[in-house]
Each structure stands twice: as C-alpha cells, then as structure tokens.
Amino acid sequence: MKNCAEFQTDEHKKKMMAVQDSMDVLSGKWKIAIISSICYYNKRRFSDILNDVVGISNKMLSKELKELEINKIVKRTVLDTQPITVQYELTQHGLTLRTIINNLTDWGLEHRKVVVGR
Amino acid sequence: MKNCAEFQTDEHKKKMMAVQDSMDVLSGKWKIAIISSICYYNKRRFSDILNDVVGISNKMLSKELKELEINKIVKRTVLDTQPITVQYELTQHGLTLRTIINNLTDWGLEHRKVVVGR
DNA sequence: CAGTATCCAAAGGGATACTG
DNA sequence: CAGTATCCCTTTGGATACTG
Numbered sequence: 569m570k571n572c573a574e575f576q577t578d579e580h581k582k583k584m585m586a587v588q589d590s591m592d593v594l595s596g597k598w599k600i601a602i603i604s605s606i607c608y609y610n611k612r613r614f615s616d617i618l619n620d621v622v623g624i625s626n627k628m629l630s631k632e633l634k635e636l637e638i639n640k641i642v643k644r645t646v647l648d649t650q651p652i653t654v655q656y657e658l659t660q661h662g663l664t665l666r667t668i669i670n671n672l673t674d675w676g677l678e679h680r681k682v683v684v685g686r
Numbered sequence: 687m688k689n690c691a692e693f694q695t696d697e698h699k700k701k702m703m704a705v706q707d708s709m710d711v712l713s714g715k716w717k718i719a720i721i722s723s724i725c726y727y728n729k730r731r732f733s734d735i736l737n738d739v740v741g742i743s744n745k746m747l748s749k750e751l752k753e754l755e756i757n758k759i760v761k762r763t764v765l766d767t768q769p770i771t772v773q774y775e776l777t778q779h780g781l782t783l784r785t786i787i788n789n790l791t792d793w794g795l796e797h798r799k800v801v802v803g804r
Numbered sequence: 805c806a807g808t809a810t811c812c813a814a815a816g817g818g819a820t821a822c823t824g
Numbered sequence: 825c826a827g828t829a830t831c832c833c834t835t836t837g838g839a840t841a842c843t844g
Contacts, residue, residue, distance in 0.1 A: 584723075586790075587718050600705050604702050625819080629827090651825045652826070661796075668793060669705060671786050671789055672708040673705050745809095745838080746836095749837095771805065808841100815835085816836080817833095817834080822827105823826100
C-alpha cells in the first residue's frame with residue numbers, strides 16, 4: 569500500500585502530465601493568437617486569420633491550423649465558391665478553451681503591471 | 687469618434703496582446719513543468735528540479751530559471767551552506783499562476799479524452 | 805552543488821515562388 | 825483564395841566537459 573508521500577507524488581506527476589498535454593497543444597508560437605482570432609469572429613477564413621495574426625506567414629498558419637485540426641480544436645470547412653473559400657471555426661472542444669484564454673488575458677494584463685511596473 | 691466595430695477590434699487586439707504576453711512567459715518547453723515542480727514542493731533546489739522535470743538538461747534548466755526570475759515568477763536564494771545550495775520558490779506574482787495551472791490541468795485531462803478517446 | 809562553456813546536429817521559421 | 829514547395833539562415837537544445 570502506498571504511503572501518503574508516494575500518493576502525493578503520483579498525483580503530482582499525473583497533474584504535471586496533464587498540464588504538459590495542454591501546453592503541447594497551445595504553446596506553439598502562434599496557436600493562442602490563431603484560436604483567439606477564430607473565437608472572436610466565430611467563423612474566419614484563411615486569409616482573414618493571416619491578417620489578424622500580425623507577423624505570421626502563410627506557411628506557419630497552414631502548419632499551425634493543421635495541428636489544431638488534428639487536436640480537434642478547430643474545424644475546417646471548404647465552401648463551394650469560386651474560387652474556393654475555407655472557413656475555420658472552433659469545435660465544441662475548442663470552445664472549452666475560452667476559460668483558459670480569459671485567464672491568460674487577465675494574467676497577462678496583471679503581469680505587465682508587475683514586470684514593466686504599471 | 688469610434689464606431690462600435692472599431693471599438694470591438696481595439697478591445698480584441700488588446701486582449702490578444704495580453705494573452706500573448708502570458709504565453710511569452712509560459713510557453714517555453716519546460717516552463718510550466720518547472721513552475722509546477724517549485725509550486726508543489728514550495729521550495730526546491732536546482733538539482734531537485736532537475737530530477738522532477740523529466741528530460742531537462744542543466745543547461746536548459748538554468749536558462750529557463752533565469753527567464754522566470756526576470757519575469758518575477760520565481761525567487762532565487764543562495765543558502766550559505768558548504769557547498770552552496772540554491773533554493774527556488776514562487777514569488778507572490780508566481781503564485782497567481784495557480785489558477786491557470788489548475789485550468790490547464792483540467793483541460794489537459796479532458797483533452798486527452800477527446801483526442802485519444804477515453 | 806549549481807551552474808557555465810563549447811561543440812554541433814536538428815528543428816524552426818522567413819522569403820519567395822508556384823499550383824489547383 | 826488557400827495553400828504547397830524550396831531555399832537557407834537562425835535558433836534550439838542535447839552531450840560533454842569544466843569551474844567556484
């Protein structure tokens with residue numbers, strides 16, 4: 569039978585793994601900005617996101633969107649227009665990130681005060 | 687005077703910048719794991735963190751800790767022992783990350799279910 | 805113990821051009 | 825429009841050895 573210290577360590581490891589899982593998905597250079605852009609506008613096209621996220625290249629946007637799709641954060645829909653248009657939106661799962669994004673927003677504002685000093 | 691759309695866009699940009707500020711601090715490969723390690727044990731020495739964070743090298747740990755210190759997330763204290771010992775702990779500001787870490791933990795667990803599928 | 809220094813391979817990512 | 829392909833420089837970070 570485990571003693572208390574061992575139990576706590578196991579719990580701790582589980583939590584660290586879970587946090588790491590989240591960061592693996594979110595810590596790419598542009599991930600959060602892309603998610604925010606799509607979230608804010610609800611539905612968003614490739615070229616629109618390209619404009620929203622200052623500094624990103626089409627290569628990077630393409631790559632990051634693919635990863636977000638694999639992780640079921642965003643859904644990609646090809647619209648039958650001429651020329652074709654592609655719409656990105658958050659999945660139900662992606663929408664659950666709003667809490668975290670809000671937390672990060674609040675913390676970022678506070679952090680700026682602490683580090684830059686008001 | 688700004689119209690509503692412009693105002694929303696400005697707000698949106700501010701928020702995206704704030705989120706990005708947070709991610710700049712937290713998105714390093716090992717940052718969250720290091721913060722979690724220190725947080726969990728309250729005070730933690732260099733070599734202990736080196737053991738907690740599976741796979742990290744001393745070079746990386748040193749670099750990441752420096753950045754966390756600059757960002758006032760951790761406090762570094764040299765203890766007058768023989769040989770010297772260095773203790774790391776979270777600052778008051780660093781402790782405010784607990785909410786985010788908890789959210790990320792919860793989301794990570796849920797995410798694993800969604801992507802891996804139970 | 806708590807780092808620093810150096811070497812070097814691999815990955816990241818910008819610029820540009822091209823395709824369906 | 826929504827990407828892909830290629831070139832190529834920059835950054836990252838592991839391995840190893842060394843220092844106060």
